Amino acid sequence: MVAAFAGWNDAASAATTALEAIAVSLEADPVAEIDPEDFYDFQVTRPTIRMAEGEARQVDWPENTIMAAVAPAAERDLVVVSGVEPNLRWRTFAEAVIEAAERLGVEMVVTLGALLADVPHTRAVPITGLAADAELVERLTLSRSSYEGPTGIVGIVHDACRRHGLTSASLWAAVPHYVAAVPNPKAALALLRRLEGFTGIAIEASELEEAMERFETQVDRAVAANPEIEELVRRLESEQADEPEIDTRDMPSGDTIAQDFQRFLRQRADGED
Numbered sequence: 001m002v003a004a005f006a007g008w009n010d011a012a013s014a015a016t017t018a019l020e021a022i023a024v025s026l027e028a029d030p031v032a033e034i035d036p037e038d039f040y041d042f043q044v045t046r047p048t049i050r051m052a053e054g055e056a057r058q059v060d061w062p063e064n065t066i067m068a069a070v071a072p073a074a075e076r077d078l079v080v081v082s083g084v085e086p087n088l089r090w091r092t093f094a095e096a097v098i099e100a101a102e103r104l105g106v107e108m109v110v111t112l113g114a115l116l117a118d119v120p121h122t123r124a125v126p127i128t129g130l131a132a133d134a135e136l137v138e139r140l141t142l143s144r145s146s147y148e149g150p151t152g153i154v155g156i157v158h159d160a161c162r163r164h165g166l167t168s169a170s171l172w173a174a175v176p177h178y179v180a181a182v183p184n185p186k187a188a189l190a191l192l193r194r195l196e197g198f199t200g201i202a203i204e205a206s207e208l209e210e211a212m213e214r215f216e217t218q219v220d221r222a223v224a225a226n227p228e229i230e231e232l233v234r235r236l237e238s239e240q241a242d243e244p245e246i247d248t249r250d251m252p253s254g255d256t257i258a259q260d261f262q263r264f265l266r267q268r269a270d271g272e273d
Contacts (some may be wrong), residue, residue, distance in 0.1 A: 001101050002078055002195065004112040007085030009152040011175040012184035014114035017208070018191040019082050025204045026069035028080050032100060034064035039086035039093050066100050074201045079104050085153045093153065094160035101166060108136075109161050109168040110198055111154045112191050114184070117174035120236040121219050125190035131169040132162060140198060142169060171195060176236075178229060179219055185211035 004015035064083035129142035161168035
């Protein structure tokens with residue numbers, strides 16, 4: 001089972017974008033849904049209304065869809081869970097996910113996530129793989145998780161896997177915090193390629209690769225037009241390469257620069273294709 005949830009665990013929509021590419025590539029078919037009624041505060045996660053066939057107004061509720069993805073050339077097929085982080089009853093929600101996994105004969109659960117980090121967009125996306133099972137850590141060259149602090153629904157799902165004796169692992173992409181305002185196909189593609197090593201299932205992702213090229217071009221142009229962000233990117237590149245640190249005493253804070261730059265990117269997204 002491969003799962004990703006929009007919300008706190010999904011910086012720049014990287015995890016859910018990767019999951020969507022998997023579902024499209026393998027022509028996944030929906031087999032079940034989790035009813036949103038018990039798990040969402042609809043004043044926080046609001047349903048939306050759209051026009052259906054140009055006439056009827058249709059309500060779209062927050063969806064958590066379970067899909068079957070057949071992979072004939074691989075040892076295992078995939079169960080794909082695409083959802084939105086719930087507002088309420090997290091333990092019950094996680095139990096529903098695990099019940100679906102057990103009914104469908106799932107042997108391992110892999111969740112995808114993305115987090116904001118001090119990394120430059122010009123470098124390869126750092127992917128962290130975590131698992132609690134020592135054998136799985138060694139076999140898949142992951143690391144044992146030692147994180148302590150707030151968690152999202154991904155952490156609750158992994159705890160439910162542990163209690164039910166179901167093997168689980170988690171893949172996380174580090175997303176540059178100064179471009180978190182727009183979807184990041186580069187991080188999504190990095191998650192996808194790392195997942196291929198887990199599953200042995202090749203995913204066709206040419207559209208995501210093209211989107212990554214457009215993303216990098218747009219961000220490069222935007223960075224070049226903003227000296228403060230350009231300086232921030234050079235500093236992050238220097239830190240990643242372990243080069244001498246640039247003097248930043250007269251620079252605004254990284255968070256301040258990032259907030260201004262994200263507003264700039266949103267304005268560009270509103271005015272461009």
